[in-house]
Amino acid sequence: MEPLDRPVWSSLTGLHAGLALGDALAKRYRPEINRFASARDDGAVALAALARLVLPAQPVFVLQVPEIRIPSGLVASKLAKGVQMVATGRITPEAGPDELIPLGDADAEEMLALATLTEPGPFLRETHRMGRFVGIRIDGRLAAMAGERFRFPGSTEVSGVCTHPDFRGRGLARRLSRHVAAGIAARGDTAFLHAWKTNAAAIRLYESLGFRLRCEVNVAVLDAIPG
Known part of the structure; x- marks a missing residue:
């Protein structure tokens, strides 16, 4: 298998x-x-x-x-x-007006609060230890984040992609997803991800970034x- x-x-x-x-x-x-x-x-x-x-x-x-x-x-x-879905081809970072910052232990409470509000998938206080996470702060608030979840030789999952409702419509999820996927590719791994089958908007976003359907789960x- x-x-x-x-x-x-x-x-x-x-x-x-x-x-x-x-x-x-x-x-x-x-x-x-x-x-x-x-x-x-x-x-x-x-x-x-x-x-x-x-x-x-x-x-x-x-x-x-x-x-x-x-x-x-x-x-x-x-x-x-x-x-x-699995990344095909080369995914490159995307420039934007807001700085992308690494997230870690000091940001854990804010990351948990954002994930609890937006429900990108199971996310607990120490989920960020599963891989690298990045975020965007606007006016001091954690507006959006994305990171890595499942990891095994040759493959790393993009996960935890979420945006606070106050900051949606600015392309933050797209930019962060591209950044995480590009980082995975830069170290020689293939990026993959999961989405609910009914989440057509997320699937369209990931297809536009170069991800293609592998199978249902x-x-x-x-x-x-x-x-």
């Missing part, structure tokens, strides 16, 4: 192994980092190991190309379809069954 078919597993067993909890059968990100988890495969033993990683009131997200099988002891509170939010 291609690493991109199970990007969460590929990341947790690769460049993000230091951020993982679990064993050789199933892994998840540490709760302060992110909510994604993955079994090694869809066999009963691996799925049972995945179920053991899910704590009450702490749901996990599963994202993969194969159809998702729900382990015994868990229930799906959400099932949805997404798309996986399955997404599930899994909760432990009480009791």
Whole structure:
């Protein structure tokens, strides 16, 4: 199976192994980092190991190309379809009037607040530790940001792309996405990303940047069954 078919597993067993909890059968990100988890495969033993990683009131997200099988002891509170897109050709940075600044620990609370407001995907206080993040400040406020999420040899995901409602319509998401994708390419990796299948506007934006559809992906939010 291609690493991109199970990007969460590929990341947790690769460049993000230091951020993982679990064993050789199933892994998840540490709760302060992110909510994604993955079994090694869809066999009963691996799925049972995945179920053991899910704590009450702490749901996990599963994202993969194969159809998702729900382990015994868990229930799906959400099932949805997404798309996986991969950069083709050369993506170059785009100039703009606002300075792009690196984001890190000192910006964590503002990043979390922006992500909580705009919901670009699961984002916690230490999600920024998954990769490089950049942002744009306008009048001292964090107006927009984008960064990296899943990472494994040869591939890095563009993620966390969001703009505060007060600053939409200025092309900030486009500029930040281009910048992150160009940085990924500059170090020799291929950029990829995910979007909800129903998010036509986001898909059009990424197509305009040079991303092309690779496949559909399955997404599930899994909760432990009480009791």
